Amino acid sequence: MGCTCNSSDKEKLFCSGVLVDNRPGAVLPPQDAWEKKKGGYVIIECPQRIPCNPCATSCPTGAVVPFVDINDVPAIDYDKCTGCALCVAKCPGLACFVVDLTYGADEAVIKLPYELEPKPVKGARVKCLNRVGDEVSDGEVFAVTEPLKDHTTVVSVVIPKKLVGEIRAIKVVC
Amino acid sequence: MKKMIDTDLLVIGGGAAGLCAAAEAAGAGARVTVIESDLHAGGQLVKQTHKFFGSKDEYAGTRGFKIADILLDEINSLGDKVEIRTNTTVTGYYPEEGFFTAMKGEEEYYRIKAKKTVVATGAQERLIPFPNNDLPGVYGAGAVQTLMNVYGVVPGKKVLMVGAGNIGLIVSYQLRQAGVEIAAVVEAMPKVGGYWVHAAKIRRLGIPILLRHTIVEAFGDKVIEGAVIQELDDKFSLIGEPRTIECDVICMAVGLTPTTELFWQADARMLYCPQLCGHVPYRDETMRTSHPDIWVAGDASGIEEASAAMVEGRIAGHSAAKALGLPVREESFKEYWTRLDHLRAGEVGEKIRGGICQVLVDGWEA
Ligand SMILES: Cc1cc2nc3c(=O)[nH]c(=O)nc-3n(C[C@H](O)[C@H](O)[C@H](O)COP(=O)(O)OP(=O)(O)OC[C@H]3O[C@@H](n4cnc5c(N)ncnc54)[C@H](O)[C@@H]3O)c2cc1C
Ligand code: SF4
Numbered sequence: 441m442g443c444t445c446n447s448s449d450k451e452k453l454f455c456s457g458v459l460v461d462n463r464p465g466a467v468l469p470p471q472d473a474w475e476k477k478k479g480g481y482v483i484i485e486c487p488q489r490i491p492c493n494p495c496a497t498s499c500p501t502g503a504v505v506p507f508v509d510i511n512d513v514p515a516i517d518y519d520k521c522t523g524c525a526l527c528v529a530k531c532p533g534l535a536c537f538v539v540d541l542t543y544g545a546d547e548a549v550i551k552l553p554y555e556l557e558p559k560p561v562k563g564a565r566v567k568c569l570n571r572v573g574d575e576v577s578d579g580e581v582f583a584v585t586e587p588l589k590d591h592t593t594v595v596s597v598v599i600p601k602k603l604v605g606e607i608r609a610i611k612v613v614c
Numbered sequence: 615m616k617k618m619i620d621t622d623l624l625v626i627g628g629g630a631a632g633l634c635a636a637a638e639a640a641g642a643g644a645r646v647t648v649i650e651s652d653l654h655a656g657g658q659l660v661k662q663t664h665k666f667f668g669s670k671d672e673y674a675g676t677r678g679f680k681i682a683d684i685l686l687d688e689i690n691s692l693g694d695k696v697e698i699r700t701n702t703t704v705t706g707y708y709p710e711e712g713f714f715t716a717m718k719g720e721e722e723y724y725r726i727k728a729k730k731t732v733v734a735t736g737a738q739e740r741l742i743p744f745p746n747n748d749l750p751g752v753y754g755a756g757a758v759q760t761l762m763n764v765y766g767v768v769p770g771k772k773v774l775m776v777g778a779g780n781i782g783l784i785v786s787y788q789l790r791q792a793g794v795e796i797a798a799v800v801e802a803m804p805k806v807g808g809y810w811v812h813a814a815k816i817r818r819l820g821i822p823i824l825l826r827h828t829i830v831e832a833f834g835d836k837v838i839e840g841a842v843i844q845e846l847d848d849k850f851s852l853i854g855e856p857r858t859i860e861c862d863v864i865c866m867a868v869g870l871t872p873t874t875e876l877f878w879q880a881d882a883r884m885l886y887c888p889q890l891c892g893h894v895p896y897r898d899e900t901m902r903t904s905h906p907d908i909w910v911a912g913d914a915s916g917i918e919e920a921s922a923a924m925v926e927g928r929i930a931g932h933s934a935a936k937a938l939g940l941p942v943r944e945e946s947f948k949e950y951w952t953r954l955d956h957l958r959a960g961e962v963g964e965k966i967r968g969g970i971c972q973v974l975v976d977g978w979e980a
């Protein structure tokens with residue numbers, strides 16, 4: 441993971457589980473293509489070499505490039521990604537997301553994994569959290585599915601487009 | 615003690631490793647008896663509600679307790695070859711007579727004579743000492759998991775987690791899923807010991823992970839009311855101001871150590887190996903210890919993962935069946951080793967590899 445923990449505060453943050461910069465295994469899609477891509481592209485944040493590969497083996501299109509070594513970090517072939525979010529449901533690290541930028545002028549849709557109670561319902565307003573759990577905006581639940589019928593729900597939330605690089609979780613408010 | 619049970623293969627411990635050893639050997643035709651202390655087989659797997667890592671061969675992406683069901687189904691499909699005796703603990707081994715003693719519940723005792731034995735007794739939790747760690751409210755992570763995931767009881771309202779290895783991170787997440795607040799996770803090292811993704815998953819729910827921090831003491835009148843934590847420098851000396859954290863539970867997730875009493879009793883050759891987290895038996899490639907009739911598999915051979923424990927169980931079961939004179943698929947042995955090598959290939963596996971090379975022998979003198 442190339443962790444140089446004594447250096448900057450940023451690296452310290454990274455060492456405690458907060459992504460700070462793009463790095464192998466945790467990159468954003470190419471902006472131009474992403475903006476036009478109906479259905480969105482996958483974003484995976486899994487920068488450490490660990491013996492794990494369900495993102496690659498569950499992807500129906502090969503968009504998560506098949507691993508040579510099970511410890512590989514995921515690499516994405518964006519031409520193949522349909523935004524189906526199967527990887528979102530399958531990844532045991534809850535490290536896969538799909539973001540669709542074509543939803544509106546200022547709004548995007550993020551599909552994220554959710555395993556807490558209560559489950560959000562369609563149409564509900566939720567709080568959107570960044571990578572350290574701060575509430576950074578409100579969002580509206582657009583869809584709730586359970587693709588693999590295994591209690592990991594995939595929640596689609598409409599969020600401000602300018603926050604797609606920050607929002608990675610939601611809090612359901614009753 | 616009158617009763618004596620006879621079996622081809624005795625498997626001690628019905629966790630991931632033991633169940634795989636039993637399935638593999640029974641698949642080759644062995645008569646197997648599995649002894650498990652707990653009320654049900656499955657070991658650590660039963661407590662794991664999260665999805666597992668690893669590769670598809672080891673059921674990655676499947677929740678732990680489901681994996682236990684898959685293994686038990688495999689065993690059931692083999693007919694009556696495997697007998698699983700739960701609520702029974704193997705209490706000792708008598709090398710001169712060559713039998714094990716077992717205790718069912720608290721009163722029924724019997725002896726077991728086996729041609730071959732796989733010891734897959736898993737691991738025990740470690741604790742670290744600090745003032746007032748005997749107050750009610752201080753738990754091991756395993757106990758918290760058992761309470762929550764097996765009995766559906768939450769241990770308290772607000773938890774201080776000590777240790778950011780995979781267990782500390784995962785149990786924090788599971789506590790949060792059960793609606794319990796996590797005041798903080800403290801970790802003495804400068805980076806989380808568990809997988810980064812597990813840390814990220816609880817960070818984004820707002821749970822702080824304080825690196826280079828430790829618990830200094832607990833306090834409370836009759837039960838835990840809080841803990842004092844403090845920062846550590848790079849020589850692990852306390853620095854900065856102590857800080858008080860309010861909590862009613864302190865959960866210790868500071869590591870596991872292999873359960874090896876039976877190997878000592880069997881006079882197996884042992885080595886203290888820090889990378890494998892304690893004393894472990896030397897073994898050859900088939901997982902046979904220096905005792906010609908005793909194999910080891912899983913966390914008892916060194917703390918690793920369920921994925922590796924299952925493959926080791928297969929290897930031990932395969933080899934024990936072969937030693938019983940049963941026909942086995944020779945290629946399986948190579949395939950299992952390829953899988954193990956893959957699982958251990960990464961940077962996380964580096965420590966394990968370093969440990970294994972110290973305890974792996976080329977073979978035992980006949
Ligand atoms: C919180 C947590 C999360 C984990 N997550 C993962 C993961 O994502 N992926 C992964 O691969 N691994 C994971 N693991 C690790 C995995 O659970 C263990 O490595 C695995 O269960 C080890 O299997 P085992 O069969 O060696 O031991 P255990 O599962 O511990 O089984 C040993 C069994 O032996 C029994 N026993 C012990 N002594 C005796 C005796 N004398 N007589 C009779 N029975 C006895 C015990 O009751 C126990 O059931 C996790 C572990 C924990 C605690
Ligand atoms: S969203 Fe679908 S197509 Fe894209 S990487 Fe994930 S599983 Fe593959």
Ligand code: SF4
Pocket residue numbers: 484485486492493494495496514530531532533534535536811
């Ligand atoms: S499945 Fe998830 S945790 Fe595993 S390698 Fe892929 S992204 Fe990482």
